[in-house]
Amino acid sequence: MDFLGHFWSNVALGFGVAGTPFNLLLCFVGVFLGTLIGVLPGIGPMTGVALLIPLTFSLQPASAIILMAGIYYGAMYGGSTTSILVNTPGESASVVTCLDGYQMAKKGRAGPALAAAAIGSFVAGTFATLMLMLFGPWVAGIALKFGPPEFFSLMLAGLTVVTSLAGRSLVKALFSTLFGLAIATMGIDNQSGVPRFTFGNPELMDGLEFLTVAIGLFALCEVFVNLANMKDAVQERLSIKGGLWLTKEDWKRFIPSCIRGTLSGFFVGGIAGAGAAVASFVSYGLEKKVSKYRDELGHGAIEGVTGPESANNAAAGGSLIHLLCLGIPGSGTTAIMLGALLMIGLQPGPLLFTQQPEFVWGLIASMYIGNVMLLVLNLPLVGMWVKLLDVPLYLLMLFIIMFSFLGVYTMNNSVQDLFIMVLFGVIGYLMKRVDIPAAPIILGIVLGKLMEEKMRQSLVISDGSLMIFITRPISLFLLFLAFVAITNPYWKQIGRGVRRLFGGAPAA
C-alpha cells in the first residue's frame, strides 16, 4: 500500500515536471530532431546526440535530459522509415526491418508497414517505460548497498560485456576501451592534485572534454567516410500507395508479434544489457521460430517489421534502467548521454532516485509524452520525412562540419579544442579503416574517472589488498561476468546456441 502511494506521488511529480509548457516544447523539439537524425542517411544516433548536446548547456538538468531522451527515442524511431521505403537502415537497430519492411513496400503495403513499425515502437516504448517505473527504484535500492569495490567490479563488468559485443575482433574492441580509459586519465588527478599527461599545456589540466572526442570520432569521421565514397549516393525510393492503416487481418498478426518483440527486446536490453541491434535480431529469430506465418518472413510479412521494431524500442527503453539506476551505459548512444549528464553535473546511479526524484520521474513522464508525440508526428508526416532524403549529401556533410565546430567551440571557447576534435576525426577514420570500433572509447572516457576513484577507495578500505574485489560476493559475481565476457571470444558458442534455439539467424 505504501509502495503504491509512493508510486502515484512519484508519477504525479514526474508529470508535473514534464508537463510544463516549456518542457513539453523541448520534448517535441527532441523527438522532432531525433526523427530528423534517424531519417537522414549518414547521421547515426551517436553522431546526432553528440552534435545536439551543446543545445542543452543552458538548460536545467531535467529539461536537458528531456530534450536528449527525445532525440534518442526519435532517432530510434526515424531509422525504421528509411528501412522500409529506401531499403537503407538509418541505424544498426533497423537493419532487420529492411528484410520484410522493404518487401512490404514493394508490394504496395508501405503504409501498413510504417504503421506497424510506429505502433509497435509505441507499445514497446510504453512498456519499457512502465518497467522502468516499477523496477527502477528497486534496482536503485539494491545498488545503494554497493560499496566502492562493488561499483568498481560493476563498471568493469559493464565495460567488458558491452565491449565484447562491439566489434568483429575482441582484441581491437578491448584496446579501444582501454584507449578511452587512457584518455580519461589526462588532466589533474583529483585525489592527489598531480597533473597527468598534460605536457605542460594549461588547457589540458582539465583533461580532454569527452564531447570534443565524441564529435571528432563520430561526426567528423562520418564526414570523411561519406566523402570518401560519394559517387554511389543515388537511391531508389518507394512511394506510399494505398491506406496507412492496418486491416483487421493485419491487426490479428500484429498483436502477437508485437508482444513477443516487446518482451524479448526488454529482456535483451533491460536485463542482459545488450543493445537495441542485438534485440532486433533476437526478435527476428524468434519470429522465424514461433510465428504462424514464418514461411512468409523475408517476403514481406508484417511480423518481420513488428517484432524487431518493438524489440529495439523495448531494448532502448530497457537500457535506460542501467543508465539511470546503475550509471552504466549499455550502448554507445547511452554512453554519450551519460557523458552529457556528467557535464551538467549529475551523476547517474542509485542516488539519483532518492536525491533528485523530480529529475528521474520528470524524465520518465516525458518518455510517455514523447512516445505519444512520436506516434502523432510520424504517421501523418511520413511523406515530409521522406522528402528529407532529397537533401544533397555534400550539403549535409558541410552542415555536420559547421555544427561540429559550433558545438565544440561554444563549450569552452577554446580553439585548441577545435584542433583536438579534427585530430580525433582523423583518428576515427583511420580506426574505421582497420575496423577498430570507436564506441568503446566513449564508454572508457565516460566511466574512466569514476572507475579509478572507486578502485582507489576500495584499496584504501582494504589497506592495499586486491583481495577485496574477490572476497565480497556481489563483486565476485560481477567479476565473474566480466571474465565470461572476455573468455568467450566471438561469442561463438552463444551465437550457435541462439541459432539453435531460434532456428537459424536471419541471413544478413
Added chain:
Amino acid sequence: MKENKEEGNREDRIASIVLIVFSSVYLVYAFLIPMPVLKQQLGPSAFPRAVGFGMLILAGIYAWQQFRGGAKETETEEEIERRAAIIGAEEKIEKAADLKTMGFMLVAMIFYAFAFERLGYAITTFVVFMAGVLYLDRRHVLRDAVIALISSFVLYYIFTTFLRVQLPAGPLKLLGF
C-alpha cells in the same frame, strides 16, 4: 579480391605497430607521473600504469595475430560477418577512398579551426562552406551561396543576439556587428 585482403592485412600490420608504439609511450609517461607529497595507498600513477600495460598486451596480441601469417581464422569470413550483423557492429568501410577529396576537406577543417577566432565565426564559416560547395558540387552555386550566408551571418546574428551564445566576431567587430 585477394589483393584487397593483402592490402587490408598490410594496414592491420601498420596499425598494430602504431598501437604498440603508442601504448609504450603512454606507459613511459605513466611511470613518469610524480608522486604526491602526501603518501597514499595507491598513487596517481597506478591506474594509468595498469591501463598502459593492458593496452600494450592487447596491441601485442593484435600484432602477433597479424604477423603470424594472418590471424588463424577460427571462423570463416562469412561467419564473422553474420556475427557482426547480429551484434550491430559498426559497418566496414570501402577501402578505395577518394583521398584527394578527403585531403581537401581535412585542409578545410584545419583552416576552419585556425581562422575561427582570427576571422570570426561568420566569415570563416562562409568561406569554408563555399570552398566545400565549389569543390564538391558546383551545380547549384547560387542556392548554396544563400544557404551558406544563412548558416554563417544569419546564424551568427541569431546566436549572439537571441541565444546569448558567445561567438568570435573577428573583423566584423570593427563594423559594430
